Amino acid sequence: MLLEILKDLYNESAFTIITWQQGVLIIISLVLLYLGIVKKFEPLLLIPIAFGMLATNLPGSNVYHPELWADMKNINYGDVLRNGGLLDILYIGIKSGLFPPLIFMGIGAMTDFGPLIANPKSFLLGAAAQLGIFLAYYLATLVGFTPAEGGAIGIIGGADGPTAIYTASILAPHLLGAIAVAAYSYMALVPVIQPPFMKLLTTKKERAIVMEQLRPVTKTEKIIFPILVTIVVAFLIPSAAVLVASLMVGNLLKESGVTERLSKTLQNEFINIITICLGLAVGATATAENFLKAETLKILGIGVLAFVFGTIGGLLFAKLMNLFSKKKINPLIGSAGVSAVPMAARISQKVAQEENPGIFLLMHAMGPNVAGVIGSAIAAGVLISLFG
Amino acid sequence: MSDSLLQTITGFLVVIMGMFLLTGIIIIFSKIMSKRSVKNTQTIIEEPEPVEYIAEISSDDNEVIASILASIEAYMQQNNIKNICNIVIKPLIRTSASSSWSQAGRIENVSKKA
Numbered sequence: 001m002l003l004e005i006l007k008d009l010y011n012e013s014a015f016t017i018i019t020w021q022q023g024v025l026i027i028i029s030l031v032l033l034y035l036g037i038v039k040k041f042e043p044l045l046l047i048p049i050a051f052g053m054l055a056t057n058l059p060g061s062n063v064y065h066p067e068l069w070a071d072m073k074n075i076n077y078g079d080v081l082r083n084g085g086l087l088d089i090l091y092i093g094i095k096s097g098l099f100p101p102l103i104f105m106g107i108g109a110m111t112d113f114g115p116l117i118a119n120p121k122s123f124l125l126g127a128a129a130q131l132g133i134f135l136a137y138y139l140a141t142l143v144g145f146t147p148a149e150g151g152a153i154g155i156i157g158g159a160d161g162p163t164a165i166y167t168a169s170i171l172a173p174h175l176l177g178a179i180a181v182a183a184y185s186y187m188a189l190v191p192v193i194q195p196p197f198m199k200l201l202t203t204k205k206e207r208a209i210v211m212e213q214l215r216p217v218t219k220t221e222k223i224i225f226p227i228l229v230t231i232v233v234a235f236l237i238p239s240a241a242v243l244v245a246s247l248m249v250g251n252l253l254k255e256s257g258v259t260e261r262l263s264k265t266l267q268n269e270f271i272n273i274i275t276i277c278l279g280l281a282v283g284a285t286a287t288a289e290n291f292l293k294a295e296t297l298k299i300l301g302i303g304v305l306a307f308v309f310g311t312i313g314g315l316l317f318a319k320l321m322n323l324f325s326k327k328k329i330n331p332l333i334g335s336a337g338v339s340a341v342p343m344a345a346r347i348s349q350k351v352a353q354e355e356n357p358g359i360f361l362l363m364h365a366m367g368p369n370v371a372g373v374i375g376s377a378i379a380a381g382v383l384i385s386l387f388g
Numbered sequence: 389m390s391d392s393l394l395q396t397i398t399g400f401l402v403v404i405m406g407m408f409l410l411t412g413i414i415i416i417f418s419k420i421m422s423k424r425s426v427k428n429t430q431t432i433i434e435e436p437e438p439v440e441y442i443a444e445i446s447s448d449d450n451e452v453i454a455s456i457l458a459s460i461e462a463y464m465q466q467n468n469i470k471n472i473c474n475i476v477i478k479p480l481i482r483t484s485a486s487s488s489w490s491q492a493g494r495i496e497n498v499s500k501k502a
Binding site: 116117120121123124126127128130131133134135137138141142147150218220221224225228229232233236237357371374375378379382383386 | 391392393395396397399400402403404406407408409410411413414415417418421425466
């Protein structure tokens with residue numbers, strides 16, 4: 001009798017229906033949780049992503065149903081709301097392109113564009129560092145991905161999580177999980193990936209260049225800047241307007257000085273709530289059929305190369321600018337053009353300080369760093385208009 | 389030339405051109421703003437308003453202690469000093485007593501820089 005009850009309980013448990021693929025993904029999610037919690041690899045997003053991955057792969061959890069999203073062009077949202085699980089409902093926020101722009105509003109409210117306004121040439125360094133996106137796209141198409149998939153993979157090189165998620169959700173939703181994991185993991189690994197190339201491509205003398213102090217930026221300039229950039233980008237590349245406008249409205253609320261409450265909300269509760277929803281929903285897409293494929297390894301490989309190409313692009317462009325500029329710039333600020341804010345700028349400061357302990361490069365590097373955020377949003381717009 | 393290579397070059401050039409345009413616009417905008425601020429400054433210089441000057445003098449010892457500790461820590465980090473015993477502290481001898489006005493001015497100046 002007791003044995004039969006135990007047998008029935010076992011048969012009803014998840015142990016009998018778990019597949020080996022789900023087992024592997026549960027282990028991967030635990031590794032990601034470890035990296036987020038213990039190693040502090042972008043924990044704010046990696047932990048929700050890893051937990052979403054864990055929840056979606058637990059047999060019988062029914063929190064996410066990939067079959068509801070199978071027909072990407074004709075999704076029945078009513079069906080999703082009636083029959084979907086919690087993470088299906090959260091995924092609507094990604095599929096509809098809602099969450100990434102909302103995150104961008106929060107980022108905008110936390111960003112100071114002062115160093116970029118003080119040295120507008122930083123825009124060019126932010127642009128040059130987007131080389132990684134396009135070379136990674138080319139590589140992806142060479143190894144067999146479609147152009148749309150290549151574009152979604154290439155955007156990993158932008159080192160900007162929300163942009164990567166936004167682009168991937170439009171161009172290749174089936175690769176979203178792998179792309180998000182690669183983007184956030186590599187962003188956390190910027191201190192490991194960038195310095196060897198920074199040292200390889202610059203001389204000791206170049207790394208020790210001390211730059212002139214940045215001019216002070218007026219409040220009026222800081223207020224007009226987000227309005228101006230939104231108008232220019234929306235006219236040039238309308239498909240990038242959503243991301244850039246979201247970033248800039250957040251920044252305007254901060255800089256205007258009259259909407260302190262809204263700005264504080266964006267910087268804290270608002271961005272935190274969206275981050276939790278976004279992370280869980282992205283993690284949920286990492287199901288066995290989407291994630292456990294040879295393509296995932298290719299995405300991880302191309303992703304790291306995208307970061308490397310981006311770093312090289314920024315460094316070489318900074319060296320090129322030095323050939324034509326009277327005021328020399330430290331080429332190390334070029335590598336900060338990959339938009340991992342403020343990590344990439346800190347790396348520039350750290351590498352420069354190894355050569356010249358008295359150097360203060362951080363504010364100069366913040367210019368290309370925030371320009372990189374705008375640059376990667378523009379690059380995403382270009383890719384979406386080409387392949388979307 | 390393959391389609392994907394063409395798209396790579398085109399895409400990258402569009403980003404560069406877009407950012408180049410933004411650079412130009414921001415440079416022009418900055419120049420206009422700096423001209424305006426120079427004009428404003430001149431106007432202010434022409435009509436200076438008498439301002440009664442009151443300097444705030446902080447008497448909080450904790451703030452002074454915190455500043456000294458922060459300076460020591462920054463010095464230790466910069467010079468890679470692990471042990472505090474390796475720091476030599478020399479006494480500072482004041483050359484002359486200053487008036488309370490110059491003292492207030494100095495404090496105001498320091499607090500502005502801080």
